[in-house]
Amino acid sequence: MRKIYLDHASSMPVDPRILDFAGPFLKSGFGNSSSLHSMGLEAKRVIEDAREKVARLINAENEDCIIFTGGATESNNLAIKGTALRNIGKGKKVAASAIEHISVLNSMKELLKSGFELGIIPVDSTGIVDIERINAILTKDTTLTSIMYANNEIGTIEPIREISEAVHEKSLYLHVDATAAAGRIPIDVQKDAIDLLTLSSNDMYGPQGAGALYIKPGVKLQPILLGGGQERGLRSGTENIFAILGMGEAAKIMKNEMKQENERVKEIRDKLVEEILKIEEAYLTGHPSQRLPNHASFRFSRIEGESILLNMDMKYNMQVSTGSACSSKTLEPSHVLLAIGLKHEEAHGSMVLTLGRSNNIGEIPLISKAAKETVERLRELSPL
Amino acid sequence: MAQIGYSKKVLDHFTNPRNVGVIDAPDGHGKVGNPVCGDLMEIFIKVKDDIITDIKFRTFGCGSAIATSSMVTEMAKGMHVDEALKITRNDVADELEGLPPKKMHCSNLASDALHEAVKDYKGKMGNKL
Known part of the structure; x- marks a missing residue:
């Protein structure tokens, strides 16, 4: 059968065109993008190329707004814990919709241990976030609100632009988990005034083991992984070049098709x-x-x-x-x-x-x- | 290696469950579980001279709930009612070549349903005497 x-x-299965594109690099070997020799520079060049392709998929201001991570779970952890802890002086409240991915909800629950308060924003019977409740739950102490672009279990697409307006009236930053939405609906982080946005490689037919976090220029966050200072110091660790190249190509193909x-x-x-x-x-x-x-x-x-x-x-x-x-x-x-x-x-x-x-x-x-x-x-x- | 997923025997009993159905005017009937928790099973028995001569089940639940129900009916058929009372959850799991650890409790209620059916039978017999 x-x-x-x-x-x-x-x-998702990896798109064969992505294997054709990134496979030769895997076979011939990569340099380390931190090395100054020719192999290292080549590694850096291909990562920057991938960064640009991901930036274009969501109409980011520029490619420097994109940080590569190990996947959507890590992007969600970094977005939430990184901004909440970095901006602790501005307030100790965070909020999320009731239907967020468990990596968002658990990152927020982790913050409770550091004295944060968590507001859960309910949804209606179709899964649409209750915008009235955003106004009621958020306060001026709310530094981060996380609402997904579309839900992976029930498919509902949230009215992100309206949500963004409501969130920014009260709260400092809006994080949007676009894991399920990216490549399936057009995303424009500038028009939607999104501060942080999570993307996953494998959800766009790219290899597993890569994700990205869009960070709007000026948004302040601290790293959760410390080390050699890769990815503008926000995600230390030698890059997973094969997966990153694949993710870049996946973003390009998704945008085109x-x-x-x-x-x-x-x-x-x-x-x-x-x-x-x-x-x-x-x-x-x-x-x-x-x-x-x-x-x-x-x-x-x-x-x-x-x-x-x-x-x-x-x-x-x-x-x-x-x-x-x-x-x-x-x-x-x-x-x-x-x-x-x-x-x-x-x-x-x-x-x-x-x-x-x-x-x-x-x-x-x-x-x-x-x-x-x-x-x-x-x-x-x-x-x- | 830790058990991953269901054994072949569980999948066989899930795909081709034995003794599905209802017995009209059963000598014993047992029902355990709760749809809120995701598992509900009932067992019907016919008994002659304290031997279980026929047994049927109906189950709402996951793969292991259905497989354990099917398995316990096979084990109990032809058995003396007192022996049937001795069948434990572990016996059913062993006969199925194991269950994933998290399924050992939540979805392994079939022996409980059998015990309830036997107790129902014994209660009725007691009433008759």
Whole structure:
């Protein structure tokens, strides 16, 4: 049975063009960008080239606004802890939406130990941040607010420009986690007045092990990794050149092909949603229209998500994701599904499909048939 | 190496569960778990001369919840009710060639459901005497 991969939000295959581009460097060997000999200078040159490509994807003021990190988790840690601690004299409050990635929420919780206060901004049943509540929760002591561009579990795209205006009325800096959004919707950090923005290589078909943090000129933060002072002193450690080159090329390809590819996957996604919602007691989670073009997320009554995942994998060779407790490390259902108001027993029955380049329109009947049969089979087993 | 994912036997019982269904007018019925926690299972037994002659289950839950339910019905079929009461969660996990550590408690309620069914049967017998 041919594999149908539907979990691009978790991991993406590396674009073969990126391997062609960065592979030769890996084979011939890199210099260390801190070395002054010719190999070192060449390493520095290719990193700067990658930095420029990433800057262009989000319309950053210039390439120096981009810091390469080890991934989105590290970028989120640096953005949050780095700015909160550096600006501690201006206040000891931070805030985040209730549906942020766990690396954002846990970085903020870590700050509680240093005497910070944390404000959690609720979302509505479609996952949109409550702008009224931003005004109520933020104070002049709030130095950093973190709101994601789009959510990886329910696909909802936040109204970042409005949020940015509301945040900047009260708070010093806005950090935006654009891991799920980058390359799927156009991002302009200048127009949206974003102070810090997180990007991930692998979420753009780049190699794992690289991420980036955009830092607006003038924004003050301190490093969390100390050492040789690479990346303007904000991220010490010898650069992961292969992954960085790959990320740069990934950003370039995403920028060039975004519009066309998104129209293609959106057509597949829309038909898929239409078909899957024909299943009895199937519901879309997240926003019906303000959502990532490759993202479809559902919940089904009376069945459990890990069973859905296993059944889709074992019986149909289709890889999907779930926010069920049983597939998490904490044994709690997804905080995102709880934040949009689902009850525990509802949140257990979720299935997330994230499409990518490998998917095609011919797969729609196969996927919807597999989903229907999976739900029916598990309901036959269920006493509910 | 630590166990990663489910054993072949768990996946077999998940994919092809044995003894699924309901027994009308069962001699014993046990139900444990809670949909809020993500697992709910029920077991029905038919008993003749204290021997479990038929057994069925229905389960809402994850892969290991379904596999342990299926496994425990296979283990208990043909067994004396007193022996069935001695089947532990670990026995079920062992028969399945192990469960991932975090699944040992939350999704391994099948033996509890069996015990409840046997106790229900014994209660009914007691009432008859």
